[in-house]
Amino acid sequence: MAQRGVLVISVEPGSLAEGAGIKAGDTLLEINGEKVLDQLNYQFLMSQKDETMLRLERPDKSLFEVSAENGGDGIGLDLAQDDVKICKQNCVFCFVHQMPKGYRKSLYLKDEDIRLSFLYGHFSTLSSSDDAELSRIVRERLSPIHVSVHCTDPDVRVKVVGNPREGDILRKIDRLLEGGIDVHTQAVIAPGLNDDWVWEKTLRELWERRAYQSKGKWAGKGGVLSLSCVPVGLTAHRENLPEVQDVGADYAQAWVKRWTKEARHYAAANEGEPWLLLADEWFTRGDVQVPGRDFYSESWAQLENGVGLVRKFLEHTRRFIKSDKAKRFKGRKAMLLTGSSFAPILNRVLAQLNREVGSQLRAVAVRNNDFGESVTVAGLLTGRDLMYAAHADRDTKGPVEAVVVPSASLRTHTGPTDQYTLHGVIVARAEGTFLDDMTLDELTEDLQTPVVPSGANLSQLLDHLEAAERTSGISSRDLQKAFHKTGMNLPQGAYNP
Numbered sequence: 090m091a092q093r094g095v096l097v098i099s100v101e102p103g104s105l106a107e108g109a110g111i112k113a114g115d116t117l118l119e120i121n122g123e124k125v126l127d128q129l130n131y132q133f134l135m136s137q138k139d140e141t142m143l144r145l146e147r148p149d150k151s152l153f154e155v156s157a158e159n160g161g162d163g164i165g166l167d168l169a170q171d172d173v174k175i176c177k178q179n180c181v182f183c184f185v186h187q188m189p190k191g192y193r194k195s196l197y198l199k200d201e202d203i204r205l206s207f208l209y210g211h212f213s214t215l216s217s218s219d220d221a222e223l224s225r226i227v228r229e230r231l232s233p234i235h236v237s238v239h240c241t242d243p244d245v246r247v248k249v250v251g252n253p254r255e256g257d258i259l260r261k262i263d264r265l266l267e268g269g270i271d272v273h274t275q276a277v278i279a280p281g282l283n284d285d286w287v288w289e290k291t292l293r294e295l296w297e298r299r300a301y302q303s304k305g306k307w308a309g310k311g312g313v314l315s316l317s318c319v320p321v322g323l324t325a326h327r328e329n330l331p332e333v334q335d336v337g338a339d340y341a342q343a344w345v346k347r348w349t350k351e352a353r354h355y356a357a358a359n360e361g362e363p364w365l366l367l368a369d370e371w372f373t374r375g376d377v378q379v380p381g382r383d384f385y386s387e388s389w390a391q392l393e394n395g396v397g398l399v400r401k402f403l404e405h406t407r408r409f410i411k412s413d414k415a416k417r418f419k420g421r422k423a424m425l426l427t428g429s430s431f432a433p434i435l436n437r438v439l440a441q442l443n444r445e446v447g448s449q450l451r452a453v454a455v456r457n458n459d460f461g462e463s464v465t466v467a468g469l470l471t472g473r474d475l476m477y478a479a480h481a482d483r484d485t486k487g488p489v490e491a492v493v494v495p496s497a498s499l500r501t502h503t504g505p506t507d508q509y510t511l512h513g514v515i516v517a518r519a520e521g522t523f524l525d526d527m528t529l530d531e532l533t534e535d536l537q538t539p540v541v542p543s544g545a546n547l548s549q550l551l552d553h554l555e556a557a558e559r560t561s562g563i564s565s566r567d568l569q570k571a572f573h574k575t576g577m578n579l580p581q582g583a584y585n586p
């Protein structure tokens with residue numbers, strides 16, 4: 090059932106809303122006669138006129154109206170989090186279907202929401218976007234949107250997304266482009282399914298719609314800003330699922346060889362702006378060096394999608410190692426736990442840092458026992474796996490002063506990945522917990538050694554180690570607070586190619 094209005098969570102003291110008599114617990118139903126759908130829609134409707142008429146409902150169901158002059162910072166209403174939408178697809182490689190059993194409920198949510206796509210760069214297959222929603226995207230200028238295309242051939246797409254009604258993705262994309270919306274796109278490549286001619290067709294048809302196209306049918310419209318290709322990710326938990334071939338090292342190497350060259354041609358034909366993007370996982374799985382800085386866009390397009398994380402880390406490291414700050418690593422002895430795909434790269438970087446400044450840092454490749462060995466990224470490591478790896482490394486190589494865990498495995502922020510509302514109920518993950526609900530405190534206690542999150546680069550790691558030193562003897566929850574005080578939000582993406 091459609092949500093009826095949006096709940097007011099709080100009203101800023103002294104605000105226009107408070108002056109108008111709006112209270113926490115009221116429900117905002119309409120603005121200037123239009124139904125309010127969610128927070129984004131609220132902001133849009135409020136921006137339409139200087140003078141707005143709001144229709145609300147009290148908890149006792151009585152209705153009232155207030156008029157408010159819309160100030161630059163809004164009128165001081167804090168509205169409830171939106172219910173996330175659930176996808177209607179059944180993709181053959183859906184990660185949620187391949188999750189081991191027994192984790193918390195929020196990890197099994199198949200969210201697919203154009204609001205998250207617009208706000209946070211989540212990819213959507215547009216399965217829950219009907220014509221009304223596409224019109225809304227256009228009207229509210231929710232641009233750019235991130236779309237999981239996977240392939241443009243309708244027959245193959247039906248197989249890939251497991252939904253007979255969702256073959257024709259180009260119809261939806263064209264509707265957005267015609268409305269002036271730009272689109273970032275991605276294709277998850279499953280060998281034998283949507284590679285080969287299917288991929289080439291996808292590439293051709295999306296390239297025709299690229300943003301920098303200045304002539305022809307698409308002139309003056311929105312455009313496809315980028316197309317990334319990402320190798321399929323399979324876990325050890327694919328019971329009763331369609332057979333999907335994995336991307337092995339040979340396949341990844343062949344892909345890199347052909348498509349990095351093609352990607353440079355596309356960039357050259359696109360006014361120098363990289364358009365065809367290869368996820369880092371192609372390089373790490375194929376054990377091939379990632380390309381230089383010029384291979385990636387100025388703005389690191391699709392970084393959140395794993396495109397360019399390794400290069401960005403290496404670029405930062407190159408500068409950092411020469412800095413005065415790097416010298417503060419001198420004498421530090423720590424193990425850095427990370428996914429097996431990133432460990433060799435990190436080891437090379439640490440060897441260089443150790444040589445330059447006299448530190449004793451070592452990278453430890455953590456085997457993913459929960460999801461299966463084929464899962465090699467840091468973001469899917471559980472507290473349990475990190476704990477086993479830390480013990481094993483310490484038993485063979487001796488004690489360290491600190492154990493560093495990938496920030497990506499922690500989700501200490503309260504971003505959309507870990508906080509949803511479903512039918513009005515917030516399904517959230519506690520701060521400082523790993524996927525399996527183990528906390529930083531528990532891991533610290535088990536290892537009897539300070540455990541610190543990596544941060545996004547070596548500079549942040551150093552800040553975290555120093556913060557841990559200053560606060561040694563206190564709980565890691567307090568440590569988290571100390572990190573927050575330093576302005577570090579322990580971002581995702583660290584060591585997470």
Ligand code: SF4
Nearest residue numbers: 176178179180183199
């Ligand atoms: S759209 Fe995403 S969440 Fe939905 S089935 Fe496909 S992969 Fe899973």
